[in-house]
Amino acid sequence: MTNISLKIENIAELITVAGPDEKRCGKAQGEIERIMDAIVLVEGEKIVYAGSVKEAPKYELNADATVIDATGKTVTPGLIDSHTHLVHGGSRENELNKKLHGASYLDILRAGGGIMYTLKKTKEMSEDELYNQALKSVDRLMSYGVTTVEAKTGYGIDSIETEFKQLNVADRIDKNHPIDVIHTFMGAHAVPEEYKENPAKFIDIIIEEYLPRFAEDGRVKFCDVFCEDSVFNAEDSKRLLLAAKEHGLIPKIHADEIAEIGGTKVAGEVGAISAEHLIKCTEEGIAHLKSGDVIANLLPGTSFNMGDHIFAPARAMIENGVAVAISTDYNPGSCPTENIQLCMYLACLNMKMTPEEVLVGVTINAAAALGLEKEKGSLMPGKRADIAIFDAPNLDYILYHFGINHTDKVIKDGKLVYEAV
Amino acid sequence: MTNISLKIENIAELITVAGPDEKRCGKAQGEIERIMDAIVLVEGEKIVYAGSVKEAPKYELNADATVIDATGKTVTPGLIDSHTHLVHGGSRENELNKKLHGASYLDILRAGGGIMYTLKKTKEMSEDELYNQALKSVDRLMSYGVTTVEAKTGYGIDSIETEFKQLNVADRIDKNHPIDVIHTFMGAHAVPEEYKENPAKFIDIIIEEYLPRFAEDGRVKFCDVFCEDSVFNAEDSKRLLLAAKEHGLIPKIHADEIAEIGGTKVAGEVGAISAEHLIKCTEEGIAHLKSGDVIANLLPGTSFNMGDHIFAPARAMIENGVAVAISTDYNPGSCPTENIQLCMYLACLNMKMTPEEVLVGVTINAAAALGLEKEKGSLMPGKRADIAIFDAPNLDYILYHFGINHTDKVIKDGKLVYEAV
Numbered sequence: 001m002t003n004i005s006l007k008i009e010n011i012a013e014l015i016t017v018a019g020p021d022e023k024r025c026g027k028a029q030g031e032i033e034r035i036m037d038a039i040v041l042v043e044g045e046k047i048v049y050a051g052s053v054k055e056a057p058k059y060e061l062n063a064d065a066t067v068i069d070a071t072g073k074t075v076t077p078g079l080i081d082s083h084t085h086l087v088h089g090g091s092r093e094n095e096l097n098k099k100l101h102g103a104s105y106l107d108i109l110r111a112g113g114g115i116m117y118t119l120k121k122t123k124e125m126s127e128d129e130l131y132n133q134a135l136k137s138v139d140r141l142m143s144y145g146v147t148t149v150e151a152k153t154g155y156g157i158d159s160i161e162t163e164f165k166q167l168n169v170a171d172r173i174d175k176n177h178p179i180d181v182i183h184t185f186m187g188a189h190a191v192p193e194e195y196k197e198n199p200a201k202f203i204d205i206i207i208e209e210y211l212p213r214f215a216e217d218g219r220v221k222f223c224d225v226f227c228e229d230s231v232f233n234a235e236d237s238k239r240l241l242l243a244a245k246e247h248g249l250i251p252k253i254h255a256d257e258i259a260e261i262g263g264t265k266v267a268g269e270v271g272a273i274s275a276e277h278l279i280k281c282t283e284e285g286i287a288h289l290k291s292g293d294v295i296a297n298l299l300p301g302t303s304f305n306m307g308d309h310i311f312a313p314a315r316a317m318i319e320n321g322v323a324v325a326i327s328t329d330y331n332p333g334s335c336p337t338e339n340i341q342l343c344m345y346l347a348c349l350n351m352k353m354t355p356e357e358v359l360v361g362v363t364i365n366a367a368a369a370l371g372l373e374k375e376k377g378s379l380m381p382g383k384r385a386d387i388a389i390f391d392a393p394n395l396d397y398i399l400y401h402f403g404i405n406h407t408d409k410v411i412k413d414g415k416l417v418y419e420a421v
Numbered sequence: 422m423t424n425i426s427l428k429i430e431n432i433a434e435l436i437t438v439a440g441p442d443e444k445r446c447g448k449a450q451g452e453i454e455r456i457m458d459a460i461v462l463v464e465g466e467k468i469v470y471a472g473s474v475k476e477a478p479k480y481e482l483n484a485d486a487t488v489i490d491a492t493g494k495t496v497t498p499g500l501i502d503s504h505t506h507l508v509h510g511g512s513r514e515n516e517l518n519k520k521l522h523g524a525s526y527l528d529i530l531r532a533g534g535g536i537m538y539t540l541k542k543t544k545e546m547s548e549d550e551l552y553n554q555a556l557k558s559v560d561r562l563m564s565y566g567v568t569t570v571e572a573k574t575g576y577g578i579d580s581i582e583t584e585f586k587q588l589n590v591a592d593r594i595d596k597n598h599p600i601d602v603i604h605t606f607m608g609a610h611a612v613p614e615e616y617k618e619n620p621a622k623f624i625d626i627i628i629e630e631y632l633p634r635f636a637e638d639g640r641v642k643f644c645d646v647f648c649e650d651s652v653f654n655a656e657d658s659k660r661l662l663l664a665a666k667e668h669g670l671i672p673k674i675h676a677d678e679i680a681e682i683g684g685t686k687v688a689g690e691v692g693a694i695s696a697e698h699l700i701k702c703t704e705e706g707i708a709h710l711k712s713g714d715v716i717a718n719l720l721p722g723t724s725f726n727m728g729d730h731i732f733a734p735a736r737a738m739i740e741n742g743v744a745v746a747i748s749t750d751y752n753p754g755s756c757p758t759e760n761i762q763l764c765m766y767l768a769c770l771n772m773k774m775t776p777e778e779v780l781v782g783v784t785i786n787a788a789a790a791l792g793l794e795k796e797k798g799s800l801m802p803g804k805r806a807d808i809a810i811f812d813a814p815n816l817d818y819i820l821y822h823f824g825i826n827h828t829d830k831v832i833k834d835g836k837l838v839y840e841a842v
Contacts, residue, residue, distance in 0.1 A: 091818060092821070093817040093822070094817065100773055305770070336823065337822065337823050338824075349728050396517050397512060397514040399514075400516075401514070402726065402760075403722070403760035403824065404759060404760050421842055
């Protein structure tokens, strides 16, 4: 007889999200189960059972057990947002008018606006100010069903203190907030003004000065780089990621966002766990991802907000066996939104992913993109009890009724941490 | 000395939205004021003053006056959603997969799905069931800052009882909920199966049987018709709207949504107060709108959700002096969202409207599309105290930080009716 501390009953539709071997999956079909009339049982911080009422094991409720009635509701693993620039200073609504008059992301960047403004604000603001701003965002992310979020540094770049300030803020949120924060070092997020003519030199500095300190610090798990036209080329990106690996950091790479300059090839060569954006990814690029077992981390909110209606070729990726994750890319420039449910809808509407593929993309594949697939991203027994409950009769409804927030409750490590009013 | 029952102070940015003559405006510039360090004073249900602190009149707070601190916040007139199909039965998430496989709106309609499914569910459901479903939606609309909503019948069509059932539900909401509901009769929303070969015959029936009863009932203000390929042609639409006028109803028309078949010409000829959708509106169509003083009621959420990235030519309309309103088109098929803030963002992103033009589109121009510009849609003294307070430092920020809900508080007729937690 199992003792149960939390029970979710009368579930209209339960999505368990997992193949038998819990490996990350490219094609979602067959790797996801949609179960009606279901129940979830939790003991402490772990899932005991998630499935149909009929096949549930015998159990006994603890005296102080929480029982949640999920009549008419859909239950999924807690959502995982595996690509954000969570900690940053200020906001950039003043770019709206520039965009209305046709300025592109690179136009604004080249003119010293865009990320340069955020770098300035992030440097100026105190750790407490940044913490309060980021806290509002994680509250919002959690309200949309997110239980784990990746957060990158990269608004300090040439100021190692600012890079550490961002990491400290993300770490404080991880410690003080129910949401789990996973840290990525992304010092190579933009080229500082003084290295404009010689980005390779700045990569040298990151390799020599930043990597040893961040590796020694021990909190950062991943190293990411913005491999892009007018930012860092493929060769420098590769050098950086290989050096990061030697320091024990796992490589990620922003690739093919605006132009295809070889980022997916680098991803395969260095054994990156994921490649990000991939809007301009070619057939050859998809082959690199496939052969390198690199997860394609797609960010449809960014494509959408860029306004040119060009999205990553998700269908071709899935059909070629590449695992696809979906994330918000929450950041103050190209994608200022914490609404991951809207990003899921965009993946469906604009990248023609099925609701099942999208859900896999924000759960088990997103967990895999963070190296967490053994403990998170599905509701298999023994995994962490991170659970989202949506006020929707089924998964399709969450995507169909777009733009709003469907979250009813969020459970983190077996505890109720968010409830809609 | 004026007595004040509600005061909003320390406003970061106040948008008063009105030209000196409070006429609806095509070009927003010059008809909108963005005032920093502002205050709003309300007595009972009416605005007494909205403007800078410095120019405020002398006033005295009532003993039980409400004082709201709007530090860091943006205050606007309550938003007006001037085009919705609020009351309907069921939901259509089952169409997601059809759309993923390339089916168009008309494909689904012609196959008996789409609106036909909603007609069936609306007929089947009781008035109470429809009321409870619609109540959830108006709560949501209000949470996004909406204080007045238009609601159309049109899911009864060949069942006059169902048409009245929809009206009764909308009327109950108007009476029981803080939000104001304005009623539109839209029996000519689809062609019933038995009139497929002869839509004109169905228009005859509406003219002879429906219009007299709805006119006599007295609750409906407008009559709308779906003038579209495979629905009602221009000639029949015109006949209907002229007959509606004789019954004292003000004409509206769904025009140029999927195909241009002469709807704007009809709008001008019958003196329609507004034409809706206008996605395929031509230069000639814009001239008809202009010469007929017809408001272009644009619904970017629908264009967006159709997924083909074709939006109404808002810029050309504005530049030619046509007044543009923005609405959600909330309905269970082509636009299932109550997030009017997302629709405002889409108007900016995809139709290149400025933040000021968008705000005018959901306030004074939307009021004018409902014939309410004398009492709503701006914060001029004497107007109803319908006010939205956003947790955003300025108007641009509401559009820039997209997809989420910025509403902090909503005031209806001088009373606090919604507050974010």
